[in-house]
Amino acid sequence: MSLLDIDRVTLKFGGLTAVKDLSFAVEEGQVFALVGPNGAGKSTVFNLISRFYTPAAGAIRFAGQDLLRLHPHQVPARGIARTFQNIELFHQATVLQNLLVGRHRHRRAGLAAQLLHLPSMRAEERAHRLAVEEVIDFLDLQPYRDARIAGLPYGVRKVVELGRALASKPRMLLLDEPASGLSVEETQNMRWWIDDIRRQMGITVLMVEHDMGLVGKVSDRVLALADGARLAEGTPAEVQAHPAVIAAYLGTGPTAKAAAHMGDVAAGGGP
């Protein structure tokens, strides 16, 4: 059984079919990338999994359970955490406080215990702190732990958002363009973190990413979309070499170059 199963899903926005009869499966422990030109439907797929949208047809299962029965606020409790294209953090709060928000789904103590500062509540608070400190260490965020988000550079905010998702100890992480807006060095760090998230933490990763260099380096499997439908699926090298992908990318300038770069990287070349 796959961890995530997207089964013949269709989603329409009025007259526009943003996702067309799409199926794919993500296995536990994989890094799986969704790629494709602007408007291909990648973010819509994420929003379907997060339950922000309900498909017109098809099924979505996570660990064998029907995700479509859930409300969006119930999805994190099933072990799915996500980051957003436009970083979503509490800007006036510190890094530590934002990461503690990521622990929300694990909070057990009732309101009375919290208000009365009962021992059960204090023990729980210590456990949350410990979990968050682990994430701070893992992502090298010690220098920023007490800094407010509003004063931090974009690249650091991006890592904090990743940390907030990791603090919830998810089984699957949805990363929406983890490298967008990052410098070459920050993108390189992101690559190592994604590798470690999978290897050390055992978390399955589904990501949408335009940086084909990063996709080629970290992904086990790649699904290329265009106009909401599947173009090709396979290893990064297989997808890059697929005639439908080449045809879709031909003549699109920088995107075509990016696809070629993905092939270089998958073949062992590239930086």
Ligand SMILES: Nc1ncnc2c1ncn2[C@@H]1O[C@H](COP(=O)(O)OP(=O)(O)OP(=O)(O)O)[C@@H](O)[C@H]1O
């Ligand atoms: N809320 C919405 N209402 C109407 N149309 C939408 C909505 N969200 C997305 N679309 C349309 O659905 C299609 C798929 O959009 P989507 O954002 O999923 O593409 P994408 O592959 O993530 O693109 P990008 O790489 O630019 O983020 C596009 O044609 C887009 O204009």
